[in-house]
Amino acid sequence: MKNYRRELWFNVPQRFGLVNITSQIEECLRESGIREGLMLVNAMHITASVFINDDESGLHQDYKNWLEKLAPHEPTNHYFHNRTGEDNGDAHLKRQVMGREVVIAITQGKLDFGPWEQIFYGEFDGMRRKRVLVKIIGE
Amino acid sequence: MKNYRRELWFNVPQRFGLVNITSQIEECLRESGIREGLMLVNAMHITASVFINDDESGLHQDYKNWLEKLAPHEPTNHYFHNRTGEDNGDAHLKRQVMGREVVIAITQGKLDFGPWEQIFYGEFDGMRRKRVLVKIIGE
Amino acid sequence: MKNYRRELWFNVPQRFGLVNITSQIEECLRESGIREGLMLVNAMHITASVFINDDESGLHQDYKNWLEKLAPHEPTNHYFHNRTGEDNGDAHLKRQVMGREVVIAITQGKLDFGPWEQIFYGEFDGMRRKRVLVKIIGE
Numbered sequence: 110m111k112n113y114r115r116e117l118w119f120n121v122p123q124r125f126g127l128v129n130i131t132s133q134i135e136e137c138l139r140e141s142g143i144r145e146g147l148m149l150v151n152a153m154h155i156t157a158s159v160f161i162n163d164d165e166s167g168l169h170q171d172y173k174n175w176l177e178k179l180a181p182h183e184p185t186n187h188y189f190h191n192r193t194g195e196d197n198g199d200a201h202l203k204r205q206v207m208g209r210e211v212v213i214a215i216t217q218g219k220l221d222f223g224p225w226e227q228i229f230y231g232e233f234d235g236m237r238r239k240r241v242l243v244k245i246i247g248e
Numbered sequence: 249m250k251n252y253r254r255e256l257w258f259n260v261p262q263r264f265g266l267v268n269i270t271s272q273i274e275e276c277l278r279e280s281g282i283r284e285g286l287m288l289v290n291a292m293h294i295t296a297s298v299f300i301n302d303d304e305s306g307l308h309q310d311y312k313n314w315l316e317k318l319a320p321h322e323p324t325n326h327y328f329h330n331r332t333g334e335d336n337g338d339a340h341l342k343r344q345v346m347g348r349e350v351v352i353a354i355t356q357g358k359l360d361f362g363p364w365e366q367i368f369y370g371e372f373d374g375m376r377r378k379r380v381l382v383k384i385i386g387e
Numbered sequence: 388m389k390n391y392r393r394e395l396w397f398n399v400p401q402r403f404g405l406v407n408i409t410s411q412i413e414e415c416l417r418e419s420g421i422r423e424g425l426m427l428v429n430a431m432h433i434t435a436s437v438f439i440n441d442d443e444s445g446l447h448q449d450y451k452n453w454l455e456k457l458a459p460h461e462p463t464n465h466y467f468h469n470r471t472g473e474d475n476g477d478a479h480l481k482r483q484v485m486g487r488e489v490v491i492a493i494t495q496g497k498l499d500f501g502p503w504e505q506i507f508y509g510e511f512d513g514m515r516r517k518r519v520l521v522k523i524i525g526e
Contacts, residue, residue, distance in 0.1 A: 110249050110388050110423075110424075110525070110526050112423040112424070112525070114492065114494055114499070145249075145251040145385070146249075146251070146385055147286060147288060147383065147385055147425065149425060149490050149491075149492055151490075151492070152501075153500070153501025153502075153504065154501050154502075154503070155439065155440045155441050155501070155503050155504060160344065160348070161294065161348055162294045162340060162343070162344070163294050163329075163340060165329060165332060166328075167327070167328030167329040167330075167331055167332060167337075168327075168328070168329040168337065168340055170328045171327050171328050171329050171337050171340070171341065172340075172341070172344075175319065175341050179318070179457070180453065188445070188446075188449050189444075189445030189446070189448045189449050190441075190443060190445040190446040190449050191445075192445055193443060193445060198445075198446065198449055201440060201441060201446055201449070201450075202449065202450070202453055204440070205438065205440070205450075205484060205485055205486070206344060206345065206484065207344055208344070208347065208348075208486065209438070209439055209486075209489065210489065210490055211348065211349065212288050212290075212349055212351050212490050213288075214253065214288055214290070214381055214383035216253055216383070221253070221381060221383065222292070223291075223292025223293050223294070223379060223381075224292075224293075225293070225294050226292065226294060240501060242492055242499060242501075244425065244492035244494070244499065246385075246423070246424055246425055246524075246525065247249065247251070247385065248249050249388050284388075284390040284524070285388075285390070285524055286425060286427060286522065286524055299483065299487070300433065300487055301433045301479060301482070301483070302433050302468075302479060304468060304471060305467075306466070306467030306468040306469075306470055306471060306476075307466075307467070307468040307476065307479055309467045310466050310467050310468050310476055310479070310480065311479075311480070311483075314458065314480050318457070345483060345484065346483055347483070347486065347487075350487065350488070351427050351429075351488060351490050352427075353392065353427055353429070353520055353522035355392055355522070360392070360520060360522065361431070362430075362431025362432050362433070362518060362520075363431075363432075364432070364433050365431065365433060385524075386388065386390070386524065387388050
């Protein structure tokens with residue numbers, strides 16, 4: 110069994126942002142030399158997500174509007190968490206809707222994807238450096 | 249390390265549908281011959297889900313009503329994504345609530361499940377052929 | 388390839404509760420002797436979750452309030468599922484928001500975590516004994 114590990118760093122300049130990381134993940138896979146196995150890609154921070162969906166700007170605006178409706182940033186004093194001095198209570202909730210991680214099948218040295226699957230880093234409390242973990246096991 | 253891959257195809261005749269795929273997944277596991285390992289089952293399309301819950305028709309109606317409340321199909325012009333000519337903006341959101349994938353432990357050649365766990369394909373934009381990927385690694 | 392399996396039992400005395408299980412999971416990892424691989428931790432019951440987020444009591448109150456707003460317990464006759472004699476229709480919905488499982492990278496014999504990641508058992512229909520499954524594969 111082979112294994113591979115790498116961290117990817119992001120610094121999204123706004124509070125909210127969705128970053129297509131598919132090509133960086135493909136680069137990790139090439140670097141690993143693994144042909145058959147499973148890949149885990151997860152946010153290492155608890156106010157961010159890794160998820161798979163469509164690279165379409167209208168949809169990304171829809172996600173932003175929808176998440177803001179489900180878990181509004183304002184009023185920040187609505188969240189008990191923000192009594193700790195944080196203002197990111199909403200981001201912890203948004204991250205649960207979008208998920209922490211994806212697990213991806215590796216087949217014949219490729220991400221085993223359907224036609225529109227793209228991997229995104231979802232930032233809900235940006236303006237600082239945060240990490241994604243890539244771990245692959247297989248052979 | 250052994251690995252196994254198979255695609256399952258579905259054509260749900262309505263926009264929304266939940267299909268119990270547990271027996272098909274068990275058949276994949278038997279075919280793989282893998283006794284100990286991890287199994288990934290994921291939707292290959294970004295308006296569908298694979299999830300684990302109860303096979304109870306009332307609950308399935310509850311999921312339908314609830315998802316429609318969280319991310320209504322109508323009015324379709326509410327979604328920026330639908331300006332591309334699509335009418336499935338809601339389905340991309342519903343899929344995030346229900347999830348893309350499940351990872352299942354394989355123990356002694358069986359799905360290592362609790363008493364009520366069943367695997368479902370969740371369709372939120374049906375009336376066409378779509379795929380689920382099954383990947384197993386182990387020995 | 389090595390593999391490891393263990394069940395953890397919980398009996399949350401209220402309907403809703405979030406239990407930090409990180410130290411129990413670390414004990415499983417030590418017991419496994421696995422240094423590089425992937426770990427699956429999943430609820431074996433369909434009205435409970437395993438998820439990763441922050442161990443902060445204000446945030447946990449926020450999760451409780453938010454989930455109750457997204458999928459209220461009352462009125463129980465609002466859910467078709469409850470016509471079966473159950474009163475936990477809401478718990479099946481809450482579990483989908485918070486997720487069934489987490490997959491964790493194992494690196495150099497440790498949970499490969501960011502600075503604030505902690506693992507929780509999320510109970511949405513408590514007052515009875517329920518299980519979490521830990522499965523690790525690697526070497």
